[in-house]
Amino acid sequence: MVNLELYRVFYTVAKCGSLTKAAEELYISQPAVSQAIKQLETQLGGKLFNRTHKGMELSETGGKQIFATVEKALKLFEDAESKYAELKDTATGVVRICASDTVSTHFLLPYIKEYHEKFPNVNLILQNGTSNETIELLKNNKGDIGFVNLPIDDSDINLSNTVMQLHDTFVCSKKFVELTEGIIDLKRLQDYPLLMLELSTATRQAIVSFAHSQGVHLHPEIELASLELMVELAKNGIGIACIPREFVVHELEEEKSLLEIKTNPSLPTRAIGLALPKDETMTFAVKEFIKLINKGE
Numbered sequence: 001m002v003n004l005e006l007y008r009v010f011y012t013v014a015k016c017g018s019l020t021k022a023a024e025e026l027y028i029s030q031p032a033v034s035q036a037i038k039q040l041e042t043q044l045g046g047k048l049f050n051r052t053h054k055g056m057e058l059s060e061t062g063g064k065q066i067f068a069t070v071e072k073a074l075k076l077f078e079d080a081e082s083k084y085a086e087l088k089d090t091a092t093g094v095v096r097i098c099a100s101d102t103v104s105t106h107f108l109l110p111y112i113k114e115y116h117e118k119f120p121n122v123n124l125i126l127q128n129g130t131s132n133e134t135i136e137l138l139k140n141n142k143g144d145i146g147f148v149n150l151p152i153d154d155s156d157i158n159l160s161n162t163v164m165q166l167h168d169t170f171v172c173s174k175k176f177v178e179l180t181e182g183i184i185d186l187k188r189l190q191d192y193p194l195l196m197l198e199l200s201t202a203t204r205q206a207i208v209s210f211a212h213s214q215g216v217h218l219h220p221e222i223e224l225a226s227l228e229l230m231v232e233l234a235k236n237g238i239g240i241a242c243i244p245r246e247f248v249v250h251e252l253e254e255e256k257s258l259l260e261i262k263t264n265p266s267l268p269t270r271a272i273g274l275a276l277p278k279d280e281t282m283t284f285a286v287k288e289f290i291k292l293i294n295k296g297e
Contacts, residue, residue, distance in 0.1 A: 097125065099129075
C-alpha cells in the first residue's frame with residue numbers, strides 16, 4: 001500500500017501548481033517534494049505531472065485521473081482526525097453507565113441531573129444490573145463506567161476508587177417498636193419476619209456471610225428485587241427490612257415512618273466502587289462524568 005503522505009504531497013503540488021510553493025506549505029524541502037512525487041509515480045507505474053514553464057500540471061492520463069479521488073480520501077481522513085480531536089476535548093457522543101436500580105436512584109441521580117444540564121449533547125445510557133452483571137458489561141466493552149459493591153477481585157477490570165460508604169441496618173414500623181429500645185442481640189432477629197434482597201445480590205450475600213460468621217442464620221420471610229418495595233412493606237408492618245441506612249434517611253429522620261433497630265454486633269460497613277473497562281481509552285465525555293463523581297465525594 002502506498003504511504004498516505006505521498007498522496008498528501010501529490011495533492012499539495014497539484015493544488016499549488018509548484019514544487020516550491022508545495023514545499024513551503026508542507027514545511028519540507030523542495031528536493032523532498034520532488035523525491036516524493038517520483039516515488040509515487042514509480043509505485044503507481046505512471047506519470048502524474050507534466051513540468052512546464054508555468055509549473056507543475058497534472059498529466060491527462062495520470063494525475064487528472066486520480067486527483068478527485070485523492071482529494072476526497074484526504075478530506076475523509078481530515079474529518080476523522082477532527083472527530084477524534086473533538087472526542088478528546090468536547091463532551092459529545094454516548095456515556096454508558098452500569099449500576100443497580102438502587103445505586104442509580106439513591107446515589108447517581110443528582111450526578112446524572114447535573115451532568116445532563118452541563119453536557120446536553122451527551123446521550124446517557126443507564127444499564128441496570130447487579131454488580132456481577134455490571135462487571136460483565138464492562139469486560140465485554142458494553143459499558144463505559146460501572147458502580148459495583150466492594151470488594152471486587154477481578155483483574156479484567158480497573159477499580160478506580162470508592163464513591164460511597166454503606167451502613168447496612170435493620171428498620172421497621174412501630175409494630176416492632178420493642179426492638180428499637182436499646183441495642184439487641186443480632187441473633188434475636190432470627191425469630192422475626194425479615195425482608196431482604198434476593199440472594200443473587202451482593203448486598204444480601206455480604207449480610208448472610210457476616211451473619212453466618214457470628215453463628216446467626218437470617219432467613220427472610222420475603223425476598224425482593226426492589227429496595228423501594230422493601231421499604232414500603234416495612235413501613236406497612238409486613239416485616240423488618242435489612243437495608244443501607246443511607247437509602248432510608250428520609251423515612252427515618254423526616255417522615256419518621258421507619259424506626260432503626262440497633263444490633264450487637266452491628267453489620268459491617270460496605271462500599272460502592274467506581275469500575276472501568278481495562279485498557280480502554282476514555283472519551284472526554286466519560287472523563288468529565290468521572291470528574292463530577294470524584295468532585296462530589
